[in-house]
Amino acid sequence: MIGDFVVKGKYVGAEVDRVDAIGKVTGETKYADDLRLPNMHYGKILFSPYPRARVLHIDTRSAEALHGVRKIITAKDISGNNLYGYEIHHHPLLVGEGQETRFVGDSIALVVAETPEAADQALENIEVDYEVLTPLTSPREAKAEGAYQIHPGSQGNICCRPELIHGDIAAGFKNSEVIVEHTYFTSRQEQAFLETESGVAYVDDSGMLHIFSSLQDPYDVLEDVCYALGIPKSRIHVKGTIVGGAFGGKLITTIEVHLAAMVYLARVPVKIVLDREESFIFHPKRHPDEIHVKVGSTRDGKIQALEAEVLSDAGPYSGRTPEVLGLTVSALVGPYGIPSVHLTGQAIYTNNLDSGAMRGFGAPQAAVARESILDKLAGTLEMDPLELRQKNFLKPGQETLSPVLGDSPVSLELLKDQILEKMGPLPEVSPEQNKRVGRGFCFDMPVFDVSAIPVLGKSGVGIAVEIFSDASACVYAGGTELGQGITTVLAQIAAEELGLPINKVFVEMSDTWTCPRAGRTSASRLTYVLGNALLLATEKIRNTLLSRAAKMLEVSKDELILENGKIKAKGSPSKGVGLQEVATVCSNEGLKLREEGWFKYPEDRYMYGHTFMASAADVVVDLVTGEIKILKLVNIHDSGKVINPILAKGQLYGGSLQALGYALTENLIVEEGKLITPSFSEYLIPTAMDIPEEFVADAVETPYPTGPYGAKGLAEHALNSTTPAILNAISNAVDIDLTTIPVYPEHILEAIRAKETDHQ
Amino acid sequence: MAAFDYVKPPSLESLINDYAQAKSEGAILAGGTDLLVKIRSGLVSRRVLFDINDLHEMKGISDEGDSLRIGAATRICDVADSNVVQSTVPFLSLAASQLGSPQIRNRATVGGNIVSASPAADTVLPLIAMGARLRFGSQGGNREVSIEKFMEGPGQTDIREDEVLIGVVVPKLSNGCKSHFIKVGRRKAVAISVVNIAGWIKTDRTGVIEDVRLVLGAVAPTAIRAGETETFLRGKRPNEVVLKEAARITAGQSSPISDIRGTQKGRRLLVEAWTFRLLQILMTQNEAN
Amino acid sequence: MSHHNIYLMVNGKRYSLEVESDRSLLDVVREDLNLTGIKKGCDKGDCGACTVLLNGKPVNSCMVLAVQADGKEITTIEGVARDGKLDPIQVAFIKHGAVQCGFCTPGMILTAWALLRENREPMREEIQKAISGNLCRCTGYVQIIDAIQSAARVSRVNNE
Missing domain, CATH: 3.30.365.10 (Aldehyde oxidase/xanthine dehydrogenase, molybdopterin binding domain)
Structure with a gap:
């Protein structure tokens, strides 16, 4: 089945060592918590002790008076919108007096202090009066008539309600000789990355805010910091550090807006590292779902109809919930061809922990319901479960x-x-x-994301590659190394395309200053989108190098190949020139050796x-x-x-x-x-x-x-x-x-x- | 972490004196794997910690004929790996080898596992089954108390304010006894027990049970002896029906609560299931000694 | 809070320092000695990311007070490679894909290192038990176990 466009290259397809492995096995790799800045202070967040409470009064005086405390920040100190969030900006940076908290991960105040101990002491000394209110802790209760609205105007606390309809469901069940149905309950899953949310930030002499943090999407962080704090985008630089695991839990902005507020208002460099308990409370989890599913089939196992309702606990904020639930609903069909389908989902706001992205992005919940009901159907039909699946496999060419x-x-x-x-x-x-x-x-x-259109408008996914006159190359890619190995994959492709040994290829990632926009690191997307962008960029550089070498060697460009750091003529191996020589000439002549590649899927839809x-x-x-x-x-x-x-x-x-x-x-x-x-x-x-x-x-x-x-x-x-x-x-x-x-x-x-x- | 002073007494005598002087503001620091977590989370607050790790009177395992003497500051890993424990109280070594993680076992101590008085503490079960006695030192002199009596509830013991646990005296299993320990956790390592069970059994030549001990953990405010089961089994010739009945009786003696690790009903089922399995293993096991 | 003058032998080097009584060995090694290879994953002894060898045995350094380590030998991940040469375990971790995010890796390698000193030919189950206190969320452990087994083979060959 292997097509001729697939090569087993020197690097591509080979068991290449991770390019970031040596630092990781020696302990030299710096994660966010390993960074230290001169005069660095420590930031801590005061979280709400109650899932739902009205903040009546915040008294910071005794905390401010403590030795070693630099600054205490509350909502009234924030000059921007004091809100952030993916797509819908309804997540308050700080819940202020008169406002209600929506979950135990809501922030009430920020502390900046000289030592972590002083910051802890200050947290204890901040006095907050709350009016404790009854939280909504189940989606059923929250969507019931008369339930209070967690976000004003969200009727029935509905966060989103995706629907997928195909064919005639009534006819599908009518054509079914056997119908089985069942309800499945999936749990809230914690990403459990080992490195908690962490980052350092400072403002440099020119007023530029630099944030170095453990994240999945530096561009989204930049948007959030700008929106929440009113800092111009041109004054924000976000650099994703090497991440100690994320699995979706760092896909929305974590502590970066807090960190930026601290740095701006306290006017000192600050580090935040959440402890494990704070981390567990703070970031969104895999949605707990209740999935009712009903499937109809002929007696010989041809599935005719699939109907399902998903009730999902969105937690307090929208975040990635609409995308996740959308995927849950569509993943209920799975790899099967089913003539009639009616699938609906409801995600309901509650005062529980927040729900959002976790590896699989809603599909694991769907798979539990789908594959369980298939086995139940097989049992009813007295058919081998594998045979049942095989009978209904999506067929080549089937939409x-x-x-x-x-x-x-x-x-x-x-x-x-x-x-x-x-x-x-x-x-x-x-x-x-x-x-x-x-x-x-x-x-x-x-599934994997091929387009990233909601994130990037219609701009596509960018990457930059530069080859230097010493024949070393650098790839600038806006994705983030979470441990999955994208740095290595990009190095492999660049080395393959540029004919360089892989140790001459360096990959800089996740930096809004140096890397073209590439969107989020999620949805299993980077190999595809960044790999394609990289091929476009390396192609331009190859062209420049080969064209120049063709002149030097006095042969046609088409006869040249680029491998092992040399440009050689195909037929006559003696005729060649070192890449370094060509690159030096190109550099001296001012030819462009840094190129961008922009990959964009032709269709403008998600x-x-x-x-x-x-x-x-x-x-x-x-x-x-x-x-x-x-x-x-x-x-x-x-x-x-x-x-x-x-x-x-x-x-x-x-x-x-x-x-x-x-x-x-x-x-x-x-x-x-x-x-x-x-x-x-x-x-x-x-x-x-x-x-x-x-x-x-x-x-x-x-x-x-x-x-x-x-x-x-x-x-x-x-x-x-x-x-x-x-x-x-x-x-x-x-x-x-x-x-x-x-x-x-x-x-x-x-x-x-x-x-x-x-x-x- | 709440601030505290650290003192490393040069001798047992000075430990006892300093500790008495500190009254309720002092705590004994051995492995620290439990105490430091509690201090950091604010559950416990102490002005001064007394480090007993280098007090030789409180360390090590010595063979004293019919019994073993284990110092309170003896590490769990040393109990797990000890040849003399393995050969004379094998289920104690088995319990020790399943406590926490390797890193925890390399620090945590027998004394710590006892005085923290968790109803799920793994080493406490075989110690109760063996009728181990705890030795305390204080300015008023030494005191010995049986470990079963010592445990009063979750985190609650009979310890007095000025007393220091010096060690534990563990009778050896007598010849012909077989012992076993079972830990039921939510994963196969590094898990707090949802239920744990320790037992030993002695049968006569004809296969009739002469004596038996069965101790259950995590299903009552302290680890408990399943006395009714013991009485039921004594004098019986075990077969599947007898063991099933013994398991049923055992479940009835547990009074578990529902918590994050399991429900009351679930724990009862597990007690019954694993008691049956433990007894089965004891009956089919080759003689330990 | 009392202050203590202690010395630590870390990776063969002697450090004299003054520490406050309540500071963990983890914090002192990371902050005062600037050896940031060991990681803080939970600060409660649950994850093993902060594993160091204390007199040769793996311990969670978050659960040891720095003052308790006075006079003791400590090995951190920075002490595993000798004279710029990677240890066979480190090489095997790279070759077998035993590293992903890398946050558990330093502790994992130290635990493996201690295991191979005691047991030159560990069975798979022995390796699994030895590393059971080092949580890894990325790898599923298979390639880590493969790497440790392979490193044990390489070390045996090297020593023969």
Whole structure:
């Protein structure tokens, strides 16, 4: 299937070492908290202790009087809008007197002090009178008639209400011989990045504000700082530092607006580092959803109709909720061809923790409901769950229902064959052991953003490349290195295209001063959009170099190739010139050696590309204790050409284990609007002991015609597809319905007992 | 973190004197893995911490014939790795090896695990099952008390203001006894127990249970002996029906609460399930000694 | 709050310093010694990002008072590479893709380093248990375990 435009280059497709690895294994890499500035002060935020309360009075006098306290800031000190937020600017930087808090992550005051201890002391000394009000803590309650409006004018506290309709749903159910329906509940998932929100900032002599912080989108931070504080955009420089994990949790502005306000008003450099509890409270989580789904099929397993309603807890602010819920709704269809579909979602504002982006972006919730109901349907039809899926696979050429780019070759059959081969026979346990084995599958169609249009208007995605007279090159890319490896991927492509050894290629990222706008680092988009932009930029530089070399060598440009730091004539290898020599000549002659590439998808609408993904799990369940052991977990993706196989595997393993946590261990509990699991000893992400006994990651590489070297995006995939595979394997082993995650052993015991009681 | 002074007493005697003088404003600092977290989160506030880590009287494991003496400042990792513990009180070493993380085990101490009085503290269960006795020192002299009596509730013990836990005396398992410890956590490592169970059993030559101990953690205000189960099992010849009934009786003796780690109902189910499994393991285990 | 004059042997170098009683070893190493390779992930002993070796054993430096480390030997990630040469564990982490965001990496490498000193030929399960106190959210641990196993092989060959 490999097309001739896909190459196995020296670097592209090879297992190249991460270009940022040495600093990370030696401890030399500087994260935001490792930066120190002269006269640096420490910033702390006073958060609301109540999910909903009216701030009556704030007294900062005793805090201000403390030794070592530089400045206390409240809403009345802010001269800008004092608001920020993605798309809708309704997130207050500081809740002022007379205003209401909307959740426990709302900020009341800011402290700038000489030491962290002095800042802590000042926080304790700020006196705030609150009128405590009853919070809305469930979406049902919040959308009920008469509920108070968390945002004035938001009727029924509705944040958004996406709908996806296709075909005639009534006819679809009429044509169905079997109908099954069920409700699934998914939990609030915490990104649990290890590096908490952090940053440093200062204003330089010329009045330029510099922010260095752990973020996913420097451009969005710049917009927010400008809007909230009224600082001209031309006076703001945002640099994303190397990020210690984000997974969507740093996609909206975190502490940067707070930091900028502190620096501006206290007139000293400031560092903010949230502690773990603050971090857990502060950033938006994966939305907890209630998904009712109903599916109709013929007796031979051809699905005719799919209907679903999603009720999603938006938390207090809009943020990414409309996009996330939009994806949940469209992902309910998955990689299947279904003639009639009616899917609706409602995201409701509450006073709970905020909800927003987390790896998978709404698709994991959808996959839980979709793949669970498919197994239930298979059970009712007495059909093999894999056969049912296969019968309904999206067919090559068939149009997809979600707003995706319809030009991706469908490889579901191939994935199915591969995963069956990798899984091998179902392991056996002897019956006297009181254990049962089960196998579960999930197929998915993870999307990646090809356009980023909502973020960038119609400008597209930019990148810059410069080659220097010493034949070293630098790529300036506005994406952010979160750990996913984009720096390495871009270095590989640039080295390949410019014929340079990879150690002569440097990649500067996430800097609004030096990098053209590239939009957010999310939605598995950077390899595709930045890779394409990079090819456009390197092509221009190649042209310049080759044209100049053609003159030097007195041959036609078309006969020249660029490799290993040399420009050579194709037919006569002796005829060549060093790249350094050509670059020096170009530089001396003033030829342009810094070029920008702008990639823009032809269609001006929000759009995804799609990939394909299959996961399967074998589990053994102990009937006595309910204990679940994952014997084998296989993830296979088709994200087109894989630029770096080691990095790609890392994305699958990592995403898959986050999904295992989502299925079995992770439970962020919020009661009455307050977080009661604010630490890593209460919110349990998997340890090295929790991985499956056999853990496999692999790829099928169907080239994507518009991708760089045929590549698509890859990052979120295994998070979508692993949870349902595990849930279905457990269901399959012990023949029970699972409707709520996380699944604990006692839930299994309860279900087994309930079943036994039913049978008696 | 609330400010505190740090003192490292040169001897046990000076520790006892200084600690008595500090009254309720002093705290004993051993591994620090529990105390420092509590101080930092503001749950505990003390003016002065007394570091006992280098007091040799409070460290180490010594074999005293029928029993082991374990110093309060002995690290959990040393209990887990100790040959003499492994061979004479194997389930204590098993419990120690599952407490916290490797990093925690390298700092945390037996004394700390006891005096923090968490109902889920892993090492406390085998100590109760063995009828271990705690040795305290104070200006008024030494005192010994059984660990079972010492525990009064979550974070609540019978310790007196001026007393310092010096060590614990653990009777060895007698010949022919088999022991086991089970930890049920939400993940396979570094988890606070949702339920934990420790037990030992002694059967006669014909397979009849002569004596048995069963201790449950995290399902009552303190770790508790499942006395009814013990009585039920004594003199019985175990088979699946007997063990199932024993498990059922055990669940009835637990009085769990619902918290972030589990519900009351869920914990009862787990107690029953894992008691059955623990007894099964004890019955099929090769003799420990 | 009392002040204490202490000395620390960090990565073979002796440091004399005055510390306040309530400061953690983590903060003193990061702030006073400017060795920022160890990371603060939780400050509660839950994540292992701040792992250092204290007299050769991995501990969470957030849970050790600096004054308690007086006179002790401390190894931080900065002390793992010798004379500018990466340790086989560091090389293996790079080769096996065991690094993603890198925030857990210093602590993970130190834990692995301590393990391989005690156990030259660890089984996979032994590695898993040894690193169970070092949380990683990015990698799914597989490539980390692969790297440690591979480093153990390389070290055995080098020592033979």
